[in-house]
Amino acid sequence: MSSRKTDTRTRILEATWQLMEQRLGKSISMSDVAKAVGISRQAVYLHFDSRTELMIATSNYVDEIKGLDERLSQFKAASTGIELLEACVDVWGNYIPEIYGLAKALLATRDTDEATAATWNNNMRCLRDICKETIDALEHEGILANEWSQQDAIEMFMTIISIQNWEQLTIEYGWSTSEYIARTKLLLKRTFINSSTPKQ
Amino acid sequence: MSSRKTDTRTRILEATWQLMEQRLGKSISMSDVAKAVGISRQAVYLHFDSRTELMIATSNYVDEIKGLDERLSQFKAASTGIELLEACVDVWGNYIPEIYGLAKALLATRDTDEATAATWNNNMRCLRDICKETIDALEHEGILANEWSQQDAIEMFMTIISIQNWEQLTIEYGWSTSEYIARTKLLLKRTFINSSTPKQ
DNA sequence: TCATCAACTTGACACCATGTCAATTGACAT
DNA sequence: ATGTCAATTGACATGGTGTCAAGTTGATGA
Numbered sequence: 001m002s003s004r005k006t007d008t009r010t011r012i013l014e015a016t017w018q019l020m021e022q023r024l025g026k027s028i029s030m031s032d033v034a035k036a037v038g039i040s041r042q043a044v045y046l047h048f049d050s051r052t053e054l055m056i057a058t059s060n061y062v063d064e065i066k067g068l069d070e071r072l073s074q075f076k077a078a079s080t081g082i083e084l085l086e087a088c089v090d091v092w093g094n095y096i097p098e099i100y101g102l103a104k105a106l107l108a109t110r111d112t113d114e115a116t117a118a119t120w121n122n123n124m125r126c127l128r129d130i131c132k133e134t135i136d137a138l139e140h141e142g143i144l145a146n147e148w149s150q151q152d153a154i155e156m157f158m159t160i161i162s163i164q165n166w167e168q169l170t171i172e173y174g175w176s177t178s179e180y181i182a183r184t185k186l187l188l189k190r191t192f193i194n195s196s197t198p199k200q
Numbered sequence: 201m202s203s204r205k206t207d208t209r210t211r212i213l214e215a216t217w218q219l220m221e222q223r224l225g226k227s228i229s230m231s232d233v234a235k236a237v238g239i240s241r242q243a244v245y246l247h248f249d250s251r252t253e254l255m256i257a258t259s260n261y262v263d264e265i266k267g268l269d270e271r272l273s274q275f276k277a278a279s280t281g282i283e284l285l286e287a288c289v290d291v292w293g294n295y296i297p298e299i300y301g302l303a304k305a306l307l308a309t310r311d312t313d314e315a316t317a318a319t320w321n322n323n324m325r326c327l328r329d330i331c332k333e334t335i336d337a338l339e340h341e342g343i344l345a346n347e348w349s350q351q352d353a354i355e356m357f358m359t360i361i362s363i364q365n366w367e368q369l370t371i372e373y374g375w376s377t378s379e380y381i382a383r384t385k386l387l388l389k390r391t392f393i394n395s396s397t398p399k400q
Numbered sequence: 401t402c403a404t405c406a407a408c409t410t411g412a413c414a415c416c417a418t419g420t421c422a423a424t425t426g427a428c429a430t
Numbered sequence: 431a432t433g434t435c436a437a438t439t440g441a442c443a444t445g446g447t448g449t450c451a452a453g454t455t456g457a458t459g460a
Contacts, residue, residue, distance in 0.1 A: 008436080008437090024311075025311030025312070026311060026312055027312065029416085029417065029418085030417085030418070030419090031416090031417080039437070039438090040437070040438055040439075041418095042419095042420095042437080042438075042439085042440095043436080043437055043438075045418095045419075045420085046436070046437070049419090050418080050419075051417095051418070051419090104311075108308075108311065111224075111225030111226065111304075111308065112225070112226055112227065145390065147386055147390075148386075152383060155369065155373045155375075156369070156383060156387060158368075159365050159368045159369055160360075162364070162365070162368060164362070164364040164365070164368075165359050165362070165364070165365065168358075168359045168362060168364075169355065169356070169359055173355045173359075175355075183352060183356060186347055186348075186391075187356060187391050190345065190347075190390050190391045190395075191387050191390045191391055195390075195395040208407080208408090229445085229446065229447085230446085230447070230448090231445090231446080239407095239408070239409090240408070240409060240410075242408080242409075242410085242411095242448095242449095243407075243408055243409075245447095245448075245449085246406095246407070246408075249448090250447080250448075251446095251447070251448090
């Protein structure tokens, strides 16, 4: 069988991911990857046509392993809008640290590479669904602050919980994950939930 | 006098800035700059030792022309915390579009280049002062929502009005400047101002 | 008027990155 | 044993940063 081929491919993906996590932000070269796997640089090109393709494949590989989808099972327990909001920040806030290196690498090439930008946006789509679900629930329950239209609220919600904001608050300002989660929940609740509604 | 030298240096800075604004996000090379000015690539190195130095010099050049400092004169009119908050978002929200290309270019190399990161952080320091002043005023007036410590509020404030958030809301989601300003004010007021206090 | 100095030129080079190509080795299956 | 396929070595094109050397041009001062 082509178990050798498959194996090397996986080893490349694994090494790429590890390098991304290690060297947050710093770009990694094909040579770096090859060296880490212990094969020649050209061998990497036998499995991935280009650097871009490798990065996208790595993204999909990581997605498969730590699927965000599965984590959303926590959402089934949430019945109210506020519970959805809390679950959303809990899941996402614990998820980001695990994929931060990868996300950073994708974001870095996003501006110069059409394909990675598409991959990134695709990944963000599932987050948008969650945000929409949450805002919809709040609206349905009549506790969405009336200054917000549904569309505006969703987009602001997405922006608040963006990886860049997580990065600034945790990496730059040193907030712990639990601090990040608690304060982000606080901000979202104060922002979107009608003040006549009791909080928490 | 060395008016020729000074002149060329200024022309390089001007061209660099223009290129940054034109090709948002895409990195620009020393050749691009030289071509735009109409001189040889090596001549650029006569004025700036490295690409990094050119970018930092461009940042300072732009800062000189459209100084954020001067715009803060609008702050003198603000007496209350809420007025400060509004003035802050007004000034900053109208400022970002003018320096977005430059900011984008600096942010792109920030992760791989220590010097540009330092320049960027230096630029952000003046923003932090404004945020602090605003939060302090709210606290002093007793209308800062009591869930927030002063430090946390400042850092969250800074994060909310970050250029990345502006980029996502305007460039990606298509918000106009006035929409961005209005909705950011709304979010900040709801988040930080005690709900017993009448808004607006 | 002539010499000088600084800005700028051309052209070459070192180094590193991506990406391509050709020829070769080594293992494994039929 | 022969073919197939992964992987290797080595060369090459392209394009980026940064350095160096030698030559050109033009303004300025003696």
